[in-house]
Amino acid sequence: MTTSILETQALTKIYRSGDKTLTVLDNVNVTIQPGDTCAIVGPSGSGKTTLLGLCAGLDRASSGSVFLNGVRLDELTEDQRAEVRNQYVGFIFQSFNLMPSLTALENVMVPLELRGEKNVGKRALALLEKVGLAERKNHYPAQLSGGEQQRVSIARAFSNQPKILFADEPTGNLDEETGSHIEKLIFDLNKEASTTLVMVTHDMELAHKTQRIIQIKGGKIVQERLVNESVSARR
Template sequence: MTPILHIQDLTKTYQSTGQTLTVLDHINFSITEGSTVAIVGPSGSGKTTLLGLCAGLDSSTSGLVELNGIRLDTLNEDARAQVRNQYVGFIFQNFQLLPTLTALENVMVPLELRGEKHIKPRALELLDKVGLSDRSHHYPAQLSGGEQQRVSLARAFSNRPKILFADEPTGNLDTETSEKVVKLIFDLNREAGTTLVLVTHDVDLAAKTQRILKVKGGKLISDEPTGVA
């Protein structure tokens, strides 16, 4: 089975005060389509950097990143943005909604970027799925943190992504709200058959995925299945 994401010898270094800082050091793994994977590790271990490279938000120093059969490491920023818009959904810890747009307009943004027509019904359907059909005309500032994250979840699924990257999706939410958002992420993911890759500090959340990649000091130190079907 062809992997949806293939990482080979992935390395990321930065120059800092005349020294080379290695954030990721020769990382290797592949992820099969439709699977759920958590990337865990202490703060500063390189997991968010790894997620950004996998998603084409940043470019590596060396190594190969292949997403849906496309080599991201050989592309410039514009070409990577095109791939992201075509195949990738994102959920961030701080929601990253556009403050001047309503919930509905935020969900429609990825579809508009793709030049799709008749997008309002699709956006409304997704808001309904996350339980926010009655809040569609509210702006982010008028919504609670949990509601904002649900809008970002609807937005993430709007372009029918092949792979969804979630960076600490419950990091800014209380326990009860986190549980609701996590259930929505997994339910929508299962329904859409999307591949899910999430970065989290939350061991309970990581345990809900099928596989856990542990990163420490920029190295992949373990890659274990969880036993979740």
């Protein structure tokens, strides 16, 4: 058993199409301690999002293991992994991924309701207040701007008080100004809740706001370094 919040061991993901195989992740080992903030960077197609998906238990690896808060994900069924996500994980997506038929408030309430918690409206509203959208609680995603949608998405990500937050290009679909507001919000809330943050991004400036940067290329970690520290290359 490990004390880290996230650990991958020889994680490999291979896609097969007929006789052809495509190795998207190749023997990746990552360990992240509770409270760490970490950015995964790399060019398009390097395997960043695949790594994020596997770490969050959204998919199964071809080989290797993922331990999330001490739970070995590859031994679990899809429904058991869903339960783990609900207990420990928060998500922020590039395209916001709010449920279009639910209002802003209802979107924030869903993770809590999935846990079977009662009277979650107040807590969800408090989170919306934190992201400055309490007044728009009854608006549907289509009635909100991109930045507002991402703020709702952040409120939702923190609603179940996750131990680890996975963010996939959280500012990728936003203009610079809105993007920097969202960055600030994520880091502020993360700090307040002492949540571990794992973020996939192209934006090196954003990556440098985390404590640690993992660079991926061709499915392998090619560089791993602490921000403001010297580079440690891995091959």
